[in-house]
Amino acid sequence: MSLQREEANYFGAGPAFLPTDVLRQAAYDLFNFENANLGIGEISHRSKTAMKVIDDTKANFKELLNIPDTHEVFFMQGGGTGAFSSVAYNLMANYAKRTGKKGKAAYAVTGGWSKKAAEEAQRLGFDVDIVANGKANNFTSIPPYSEWKAIDADNTAYLYVCDNETVHGNEFNSIPGPEYLPEGVELVADTSSNILSKKVDVSKYGLIVAGAQKNVGLAGLTIYIIKKSLLEQASDDELRALNIPLSPIALSFPVVVANNSAYNTIPIFTCHILRLVTQKLIEDGGIEKKQEQNEYKAKILYEALEKYPSLYKLPVEKNSRSHMNVVFTLPSEDLESAFLAGAAERDLTGLKGHRSVGGMRASIYNAVAIESVEKLVAFVIEFAEKNQ
Amino acid sequence: MSLQREEANYFGAGPAFLPTDVLRQAAYDLFNFENANLGIGEISHRSKTAMKVIDDTKANFKELLNIPDTHEVFFMQGGGTGAFSSVAYNLMANYAKRTGKKGKAAYAVTGGWSKKAAEEAQRLGFDVDIVANGKANNFTSIPPYSEWKAIDADNTAYLYVCDNETVHGNEFNSIPGPEYLPEGVELVADTSSNILSKKVDVSKYGLIVAGAQKNVGLAGLTIYIIKKSLLEQASDDELRALNIPLSPIALSFPVVVANNSAYNTIPIFTCHILRLVTQKLIEDGGIEKKQEQNEYKAKILYEALEKYPSLYKLPVEKNSRSHMNVVFTLPSEDLESAFLAGAAERDLTGLKGHRSVGGMRASIYNAVAIESVEKLVAFVIEFAEKNQ
Secondary structure: EOOOOOOOOOOOOOOOOOOOOHHHHHHHHHHHOOOOOOOOOOOOOOOOHHHHHHHHHHHHHHHHOOOOOOEEEEEOOHHHHHHHHHHHHHHHHHHHHHHHHOEEEEEEOOOOOHHHHHHHHHHHHEEEEEEEHHHHOOOOOOOOOHOOOOOOOOOOEEEEEEEEEOOOOOOOOOOOOOOOOOOOOOEEEEEEOOOOOOOOOOHOOOOOEEOOOOOOOOOOOEEEEHHHHHHHHOOOOHHOOOOOOOOHHHHOHHHHHHHHOOOOOHHHHHHHHHHHHHHHHHHHOOHHHHHHHHHHHHHHHHHHHHHHOOOEEEEEEEHOOOOOEEEOOOOHHHHHHHHHHHHOOOOOOOOEEOOOHHHEEEOOOOOOHHHHHHHHHHHHHHHHHHHH | OOOOOOOEEEEEOOOOOOOOOHHHHHHHHHHHHOOOOOOOOOOOOOHHHHHHHHHHHHHHHHHHHHOOOOOOEEEOOHHHHHHHHOOOOOHHHHHHHOOOOOEEEEEOOOOOOHHHHHHHHOOOEEEEEEEEEEEHHHHOOOHHHHHHOOOOOOEEEEEEEEEEEEOOOOEEOOOOOOOOOOOOEEEEEOOEEEEEEEOOOHHOEEEEEEEEOOOOOOOOOEEEEEHHHHHHOOOOHHHHHOOOOOHHHHHHHHHHHHHOOOOOOOOOOOHHHHHHHHHHHHOOOOHHHHHHHHHHHHHHHHHHHHOOOOEEEOOOHHHHHHEEEEEEEEHHHHHHHHHHHHHHHOOOOOOOOOOOOEEEEEEEOOOOHHHHHHHHHHHHHHHHHHHO
């Protein structure tokens, strides 16, 4: 028996499709890594072999995203939900160190995930300012910075944005500049569903965070890219004196960084997949090349959908549309069912929208081939010609 | 290319050896699950397929450990370190619900892991009573309950023990009965390194917790077996009023249970490995059979080491010795190096002790074959005959 599969045309939102050659290598390495008669998941997380997996993965991220020396990469167990809490605990502990006081946080709520992030910071006991809120228009656009509430520059530790909202299908097309973001307020971005899909200027961010399971690997690891100065934190005693909640130790950024992401037992097999995915990305031409492909995929899909406005509705306004999660609806549930059934007949799967939004969602992450998107485009047109 | 490896004789302490046939199946399923042309790690964690993985794994644990209806099984991301925090947050929130007040916790410190657990509870702001402490004798024995400090029955939420200390190589041979443990104080046991190695009476525990990466699978998931009544917790407002720290939402037991372990994105591939391991355990005769084998493995290894008291020192007292982690030292570093080198020549690997303790450690978890332990025993004797 050998490892075999046909190339799927899979548009699931996550955990998502991985490159087939990466997954084949991962399967071999799970079973027998470098002919040691042991799998990569069976060895000590503090062994040289494991440390090399971590170091290589970090180096790949640094290369791909051109991460400056001012920033560090690390990995923690968990996903977005754990990250929400970790961001608040750690950025506030840094703010307390910087200023000697308890800060507040600014959140832009542009979809379901940033909403959850803001709610979690608030629940944990932090003072949260919602500076932008797209809920009134069902998150169908990201409000321009000129309409955002001004940030309380004297008391705010960070501004949190979700760069790409997986469920609602919107994406930022720029980051807030100095005309909006006061100096000293750190920019934090959740890039769980678009990390490594496009170039970013890491130097502009205090923190970039991303769950691995959409563009980079399996569920279970979260990638953090942090400005090193943010690792300076008030002591536990200082935090208690300021009535600032302490992070559970597994979520403490300085502790994790000091232990090269292996303070607790890092899931090394999951990290190894990140290594393989990022290695392939480098070999395939890096982020610029990938960005070109992603822009092309999004362009042909949105254009096909736009051609039939009576059949396909695109809820998200044009300049806020996600390049990763293409959300669209049809006029009736019957038509939506027929669309899904016809797609499935053509081996186009994973297209059902999120339960909270309905309709369709085509997630066209890095690993989704141009050919798959072209097949989907052909079906979008074929279905429209028959049903419009 | 197909999946090949020779059977290793690997005694690493964790992440640990997994059954070869399980790992082979996992590698196939990682790549292509049930001929869907998608791997088990590439699908939605809320899909029927993923839910079946979770449900089957839960059912296997219930069957293997004969878990009564009063208890529930769930999984969370992370490992022991995250579990330390989660235990304190959640058990205290339950105590507040039960009593309307902030409780304290009793910890038995019998090795490095229970020490860390107690420190974390204290750091988070909980009142901790150390009721037993083996540090004075370097954790070479577990003090008898008759010598433990009495528990403050009117104010204590739970008693925490680490059933098997992986680093120091000791293990409880009984659980505290009513003559020591007051009614209403819940027994919490960390069984990360001996879960599924022996029968346990689950009804006696409020909570059993275990990282997966030693006896059950890859790093990245923690197994919780909880008395359902402990899922009742004071509200966030009530906790704030009592000055009890809130759990980050990803560690909140009621939230995780209400979402069948998929509130956040459960690493479903990792869970699938747990399913395969537990399924195999059932097919191979269940816990009783496994316990017999484990007792035999420990018996022949300890007996061989005891035969040469001038060469092999067993620091842990006889009735506190672990059946999983056999710790021993040799009289000099030269002899220890020679032992490790000789072992490696015979493909006996993973035997170096933990950096904090030194010496040797043979971890003989469920997946370590009797044949591997017999080979180690033969080498222990051979080496002693040459060097004593």
